[in-house]
């Protein structure tokens with residue numbers, strides 16, 4: 001039996017990303033965002049949805065660029081803090097001790113402390129209602145060597161991304177390895193009757 005839960009923003013999992021941006025005067029800011037994901041392969045792009053009320057929204061409009069930073073489990077407290085206070089009236093970096101690095105490819109700062117950083121330039125802006133979706137072309141990905149294996153490939157178990165459950169507002173960690181993608185060409189026969 002299925003029970004209808006009504007219209008709500010409920011999917012599992014949603015990510016915990018931190019959007020880095022400069023304001024018009026060049027002051028860096030960081031905000032946590034979960035309404036985000038990869039949205040195109042060519043050009044490689046991500047979509048992030050920001051409310052107009054955020055300071056970051058104005059920054060993305062002004063600079064047409066942002067970074068998408070992936071925090072690790074042990075950075076949960078800072079990520080949560082970046083999602084509660086606003087750059088409008090708080091210097092989030094002074095309070096967290098976190099540092100920014102000027103992007104090489106995009107006009108936006110990335111967060112040095114996060115193991116993975118994507119530099120993006122805004123390609124499209126869609127006013128969706130409460131949120132405005134920014135589609136950013138990924139110009140470069142930067143990764144800490146500490147989250148790579150010996151052959152230089154990223155290791156998701158070292159990155160330890162955080163998962164957000166929007167309904168209960170809980171944070172979760174990654175589960176265990178389940179299998180390889182694109183490996184199931186045939187399913188075992190199902191007994192009928």
Ligand SMILES: Cc1cc2nc3c(=O)[nH]c(=O)nc-3n(C[C@H](O)[C@H](O)[C@H](O)COP(=O)(O)O)c2cc1C
Pocket residue numbers: 016029030031032033034035036049050051053054055056057079080082083084085086087088164
């Ligand atoms: C886990 C989490 C996810 C969030 N996701 C979003 C989001 O996708 N879009 C959004 O507009 N705000 C989101 N927020 C709220 C913003 O991060 C928050 O309003 C923040 O203060 C905005 O910062 P700013 O004003 O400095 O830009 C989220 C907050 C948390 C804690």
